[in-house]
Amino acid sequence: MGRGSNKKGSSAPNPEKQVIADTAPIDIKRHLEFRNEVINDLKLEVSRIVREMLSTTQEKTDGGMEEQKKRGELFDGENRESIEYVKQVQRDYQETKNSIKNWHNSLKETKDRLSELEGRFVIWENEMKNFLKVTKKQTAIIQRQEDDKRIHNLRIKNIKEEVGTQTNELQKLLTEIIQENFPNLAKGKDTQMYEEYRTPATYNPNRATPRHIMIKIPEIQYKNRILKAVRDKKQTTYKGTTIRITADFSAQTIKSQRAWGKIIQALKDNNLQPRLRYPAQLSLEIDEKTRCFQDKEELGEFATTNSILQRVLQDILKKEKYKESRNRGGEATMNGAENKMKKTN
Secondary structure, three states: OOOOOOOOOOOOOOHHHHHHHHHOOHHHHHHHHHHHHHHHHHHHHHHHHHHHHHHHHHHHHHHHHHHHHHHHHHHHHHHHHHHHHHHHHHHHHHHHHHHHHHHHHHHHHHHHHHHHHHHHHHHHHHHHHHHHHHHHHHHHHHHHHHHHHOOOEEEEEOOOOOOOOOOOHHHHHHHHHHHHHOHHHHOOOOOOOOEEEEEOOOOOOOOOOOOEEEEEOOOHHHHHHHHHHHHHHOOEEEOOEEEEEEEOOOHHHHHHHHHOHHHHHHHHHOOOOOEEEOOOEEEEEEOOEEEEEOOHHHHHHHHOOOHHHHHHHHHHHHHHHHHHHHHHHHHHHHHHHHHHHHHHO
16 A cells, blocks of 8 residues: 555554644644643542542431441340340230239139039028027027916015015015005905015115015906006005015016117107006007007017008017017127137137
8 A cells, every 4th residue: 555545553643634723823723731730620629529428428328327326236136125025024924914814813713612602592591590499489489488377466566675574464565555555446345465575585785776575466467457457547655655466477577668769769759659568568458459569670560561550669669679689789899899809628
């Protein structure tokens, strides 16, 4: 090939461009040099800025990753604590559930036992009621037998101890009382007596009142006539001193008679005309019928069916019932204490 031919990729300068460059004005050269310097400076500044930005970004990235790591570790710790807390709550829940189950089983056993005890208590209560009825009936029989032994007796109270110390003085006593207080009763009738004595038999000088005098009269009808005369006269005397003449009853009968006191007074205040029949029965005329009551419990049951009696006796029977329940409670406490002392001894 010829000398003037150009190969592809040859580095030989172009003569035309060289001529222009050599002939270019100096200002243009300077301008080109200045531009090249500016461009180089800009490149350096951009490179610096890019490095700073990369460095800042790297620091931030590293710091963010470190913070994120710390947060992750903190989260892991909190997460572990939360998991432990949840596990503890689950354990507590299971324990509570088991406790409730055990408590439920215990409650069921207690209910079953209470049901059994209630059944036993009902049986015991019925047996006790039957026992009390039998005991009450037997007590009434014994009390009636004791009163029957005394059916001929008159009891005279408030006669001085000096009277009756002489022989046959007590024998004349009833005759003198009848003549002084009931002259019509004494006409044509000789007072016959089996025996006369003071009770108790032993004299106690410290006793506040004189001992009672017991006089046994063979004819019950005559004894009842004397008692009726005493009730009608309302005040009996002996040589000017007020005395009392009553039928002779056992201590239990007297207690039963006294127990009717407030009830009889309340019935009298309401014009119901109660009577105390032998030995200690309350008699009332209600609805044109005569009704007798052995005790306050029987009267209370009947009062629930009669509005008048319920109104009159409601408060009294409540107080009496409360008083009796307290007495029974006190007796039960005393019996329990006695049994405890016996066991201790």
